[in-house]
Each structure stands twice: as C-alpha cells, then as structure tokens.
Amino acid sequence: MCGTMVAGLMVGSVNAKETVTWWSWSTEATTALNAQAEYAEANADLDVELELTSSADYWVKLPVAIAAGTGPDVYQMTRPDFESYAAAGNAMDLTEVIVNSPLLQEYLDSLDPVLVETYQFEGKQMGIPLTIECSAIVYNKTIMEAAGIDLEAIEDTWTWADLQEIAEQLTVKDEKGETTQYGFYVPADRLPSWEIIWTSGYDIFDETGENCLLDDPGIAEALQPLADMYQSGVSPSIDVTTISSGDDMFMSGKIAMIAAGVWKVPTYSRITGFEWDSVELPVNPETGERYCSSNVCGLIINPKTENLDAAVALMEQLVQPESQKLYADSNSAIPALEEVREGYFDTEVADRIEAFEDALDYVHPNVLSQYIPYQQFSQLYADGLKQGITGEKTMAEALQDLDASITAVVEENKAG
Known part of the structure; x- marks a missing residue:
C-alpha cells in the first residue's frame, strides 16, 4: 500500500x-x-x-x-x-x-x-x-385561529414574555377548576431552557469547561417565566405528563403550544384532529438574539x-x-452541508415548516464540558431544573444547588 x-x-x-x-x-x-x-x-x-x-x-x-x-x-x-x-x-x-x-x-x-x-x-x-x-415553537393552529391570534404576524419580534401572555390567554379551565386546555408545555429539559439562557446573554459553562455558570442570578431571572407558567397551571404538571407525555397531549389537542426539535416533525405529521403549524423561537428584546440548541x-x-x-x-x-x-x-x-438540505424541508406537513429551516441561521451547538459526561449532566440538570420549575425551591436556589452538584462532579473528574 x-x-x-x-x-x-x-x-x-x-x-x-x-x-x-x-x-x-x-x-x-x-x-x-x-x-x-x-x-x-x-x-x-x-x-x-x-x-x-x-x-x-x-x-x-x-x-x-x-x-x-x-x-x-x-x-x-x-x-x-x-x-x-x-x-x-x-x-x-x-x-x-x-x-x-x-x-x-x-x-x-x-x-x-x-x-x-x-x-x-x-x-x-x-x-x-x-x-x-434545530427547533421552533409548534402550535395548534385551530386553537390559535379560534382565539383570533396570528403568531405568524408577530413572529419576527415576539418575545418569551409575549409567549407567556398568549399561553395564559389560551389556558382553559372547566367549572370544577380543572384544566382542559393548556397554553404551553414547560418541561424540565434543555428545550427551551438552554435557548432562554443563551439568548439572555449567559452560558452554562465558561470557555474552559471547568466552571459551571448556572448560579448566575441573571439565569434564574431569565428562567423564572417557565416557573411562573408551570406553577400557575399554564403547563401540565410533571405528574400529568408522566401519564401522558407532552407530545401526546399536544397531539390530542390539550396543549396549544410546545417547543419542539425538528426531529418531532415526523411524529406531528400524524396529527389528524386539528391543523398545526410552527413559528420561530421568541427573540430576547434586550440582547436582540435568537438561538436554538443544536x-x-x-x-x-x-x-x-x-x-x-x-x-x-x-x-x-x-x-x-x-x-x-x-x-x-x-x-x-x-x-x-447546506446545499443538500432542501429535500428535508420539502414537505407539506405544515404551512410554515420553514420556521425550522430559518432556525438553522442561529443554531447554537450544544457545547458543555469535558469534565462531565452528557448523560450525567442531563440527569442532574433535569432534576435541578424541575425543583425550580415546580416551586419546590426558588429558581435561584434550585440553580445554585444544581451548580454545586455539577461543580462537584467536575472537580472530581478533574482530580481523577
């Protein structure tokens, strides 16, 4: 040879x-x-x-x-x-x-x-x-049109505060006070919390990967709207979504909006009970930034x-x-390779599937740290964020404790 x-x-x-x-x-x-x-x-x-x-x-x-x-x-x-x-x-x-x-x-x-x-x-x-x-906000178009809300019209400028206001408007309870329609799904997961962190001008680790930054008070403030929506009943509880997942509830018409990765599109294409569509993720009004985790x-x-x-x-x-x-x-x-992507978005499952395609202009690679395996980080992150979202702890306390847990793993692995 x-x-x-x-x-x-x-x-x-x-x-x-x-x-x-x-x-x-x-x-x-x-x-x-x-x-x-x-x-x-x-x-x-x-x-x-x-x-x-x-x-x-x-x-x-x-x-x-x-x-x-x-x-x-x-x-x-x-x-x-x-x-x-x-x-x-x-x-x-x-x-x-x-x-x-x-x-x-x-x-x-x-x-x-x-x-x-x-x-x-x-x-x-x-x-x-x-x-x-890439990711976007997927929504029940039938619910949105009935409420007289045109997300496409505000897509270029809408913020997470706008999303929260619309989600509250679309949350419906019956005479017994039980929720029959939720405005937005708030998961204890990276989507959309990472997007909110990055668009607010913060990061999860510093450039060395040695220091976790989740205890920054600004991050707790940025994520607080997720806790507010969850605790006010705008989102189904974790107990509810343990029985029926957020995806299942959205596909059955019980959730008006959900943050979704593009990998969910084939699943949502099976929806037959209503029309659905997608819009780009909200923009941060202070930084002017949009990011989607990738x-x-x-x-x-x-x-x-x-x-x-x-x-x-x-x-x-x-x-x-x-x-x-x-x-x-x-x-x-x-x-x-951008030149061969067209076939992926050549679909008629939603009118504005290009919301996902447009998001490729502001992808943020999921960069973490060499000192903690992603699977371990994900479990710690989900557990910690859950405590802040549900109100078990304040968001600031939950993120401080989460930062401490991640830091302990990082220090142990650095020493080893």
Missing part, C-alpha cells in the same frame, strides 16, 4: 475491499446510515461493517471498546459528548489527515464555520460535522485504529453531497 504518512500511518490509498468498521446508534436515521454504507462501498471499494446499537447501550459500549482496543475505526458522536471523548484521548487529531485529504478539506470549507469549530478541541480538528438539529452530530476516527487509510476513505465518502443528501431525502436528519 502506498500513500502519505500521517502520525506514522499511511493515508491516501486503499487496497481493494479493505474492511472498515463504523459504529452508530439505531434511530430514525437507520435507513440513511445503511444507504451511506452502501454508497461508500460502491465508491471507495470498501467493505463497510456498520454496527447499529441502541443509544443507551452505545454510550456504555463505545468507551469500553475503545479502551480495550476493540472499538470501531470510525464512530458517530454527539456534540455534548465530544469534549469528554477528546479529552480522554478517544478521538484522533485529524489536522494532518485533513491537510492530506482534498475531499475532507473541501467539505469543511463549504460548511458554516460554527459547525467546523464545534468539533475542535484545544485548537485541533478532532471531528467532522455530519448532521445538525446537537451537531459528527464523525470521529478511533486513534487506535489499525485501518487509518480505510477510515479516512470512509469518512471522505460519508461527507460527499450524494451521501449527505441521503439524510435529507429520507427525512431522517438535516445534513451539515
């Missing part, structure tokens, strides 16, 4: 039908992933062994396999998990690989720099962005791979426009 030397390994040519292993998790993108593997096999003379695992098992299995030297050559990564894998030495520095690969260089040059930079760690390119996410998924090369040539060849094929387009055309994910 001949090629270019990179970190002591040869890159640039692949023997016929060289085997390369690629791991991902099984989701609605399974069809596209299998089609991509077939595309790579046909165009790079590779034998691609694609292994799909459930998401829960994937994040348990992957680091153990890499450490044992039995991991895949290439594996899929979510943005919030990236720092911890890069810091642990489980991601290859791709800087020289990219220099010696015109195809990868051309691909990265064609992307939004925000997406490229989000897979850099300590100044090194250690991942290749593959797909992105789990930018990427490709990582295992630094322990013994098949670097094949791994690079696979990656080169997966980023090709024809390969990226498979995500859009199957409506399973939004390609990072």
Whole structure:
C-alpha cells in the first residue's frame, strides 16, 4: 500500500475491499446510515461493517471498546459528548489527515464555520460535522385561529414574555377548576431552557469547561417565566405528563403550544384532529438574539485504529453531497452541508415548516464540558431544573444547588 504518512500511518490509498468498521446508534436515521454504507462501498471499494446499537447501550459500549482496543475505526458522536471523548484521548487529531485529504478539506470549507469549530478541541480538528438539529415553537393552529391570534404576524419580534401572555390567554379551565386546555408545555429539559439562557446573554459553562455558570442570578431571572407558567397551571404538571407525555397531549389537542426539535416533525405529521403549524423561537428584546440548541452530530476516527487509510476513505465518502443528501431525502436528519438540505424541508406537513429551516441561521451547538459526561449532566440538570420549575425551591436556589452538584462532579473528574 502506498500513500502519505500521517502520525506514522499511511493515508491516501486503499487496497481493494479493505474492511472498515463504523459504529452508530439505531434511530430514525437507520435507513440513511445503511444507504451511506452502501454508497461508500460502491465508491471507495470498501467493505463497510456498520454496527447499529441502541443509544443507551452505545454510550456504555463505545468507551469500553475503545479502551480495550476493540472499538470501531470510525464512530458517530454527539456534540455534548465530544469534549469528554477528546479529552480522554478517544478521538484522533485529524489536522494532518485533513491537510492530506482534498475531499475532507473541501467539505469543511463549504460548511458554516460554527459547525467546523464545534468539533475542535484545544485548537485541533478532532471531528467532522455530519448532521445538525434545530427547533421552533409548534402550535395548534385551530386553537390559535379560534382565539383570533396570528403568531405568524408577530413572529419576527415576539418575545418569551409575549409567549407567556398568549399561553395564559389560551389556558382553559372547566367549572370544577380543572384544566382542559393548556397554553404551553414547560418541561424540565434543555428545550427551551438552554435557548432562554443563551439568548439572555449567559452560558452554562465558561470557555474552559471547568466552571459551571448556572448560579448566575441573571439565569434564574431569565428562567423564572417557565416557573411562573408551570406553577400557575399554564403547563401540565410533571405528574400529568408522566401519564401522558407532552407530545401526546399536544397531539390530542390539550396543549396549544410546545417547543419542539425538528426531529418531532415526523411524529406531528400524524396529527389528524386539528391543523398545526410552527413559528420561530421568541427573540430576547434586550440582547436582540435568537438561538436554538443544536446537537451537531459528527464523525470521529478511533486513534487506535489499525485501518487509518480505510477510515479516512470512509469518512471522505460519508461527507460527499450524494451521501449527505441521503439524510435529507429520507427525512431522517438535516445534513451539515447546506446545499443538500432542501429535500428535508420539502414537505407539506405544515404551512410554515420553514420556521425550522430559518432556525438553522442561529443554531447554537450544544457545547458543555469535558469534565462531565452528557448523560450525567442531563440527569442532574433535569432534576435541578424541575425543583425550580415546580416551586419546590426558588429558581435561584434550585440553580445554585444544581451548580454545586455539577461543580462537584467536575472537580472530581478533574482530580481523577
């Protein structure tokens, strides 16, 4: 085999039908992933062994396999998990690989720099962005029209305060005082709380990832409207949504508005009892900013791979426009490559599906910290936010305690 030397390994040519292993998790993108593997096999003379695992098992299995030297050559990564894998030495520095690969260089040059930079760690390119996410406010159009409210007319300037006022207006109770229609769904989750934090000018961690910033009084003030809506009955309670999820309640016509990721659109397309539509997320009147959280998924090369040539060849094929387009055309994910996204939004499930497409102009990658695994952070965050939303603690107290819990984990992992 001949090629270019990179970190002591040869890159640039692949023997016929060289085997390369690629791991991902099984989701609605399974069809596209299998089609991509077939595309790579046909165009790079590779034998691609694609292994799909459930998401829960994937994040348990992957680091153990890499450490044992039995991991895949290439594996899929979510943005919030990236720092911890890069810091642990489980991601290859791709800087020289990219220099010696015109195809990868051309691909990265064609992307939004925000997406490229989000897979850099300590100044090194250690991942290749593959797909992105976005979010919007989805609403029951039938309810909204009956109330004489035109969200599209105020979309360019509406704020979270406007949303709260409309949600209160749309909350309906019967003669017994029981809520029959909720104005807005407030979950103990990242959406829309992260959006509110970022548009208010705050962040979750500092640039080093060593310091959690959730105890800032300004964040508690920014998130207080969520608590106000929840505690006043504008939103169904957590107990209620344990029995019937927020999505189920929205789809049955019991919730007027819900913050939703674009991955929910195929689910909502099954609604038959009413018309629904979407508008862009509210803007912060003080900062003038809109952000939507985005789990930018990427490709990582295992630094322990013994098949670097094949791994690079696979990656080169997966980023090709024809390969990226498979995500859009199957409506399973939004390609990072803008030129092939059109197929994803070529749908008639809602009049203004472009609200999601417009949100791609202000995506905020879900950047956290190398010192705490995303799954652990998510559980702590949900538990802490829940206490503030429900009124078990004041929002300020809940976020202070949450910050302390996260900081304890960060300090422990830094010491270890």
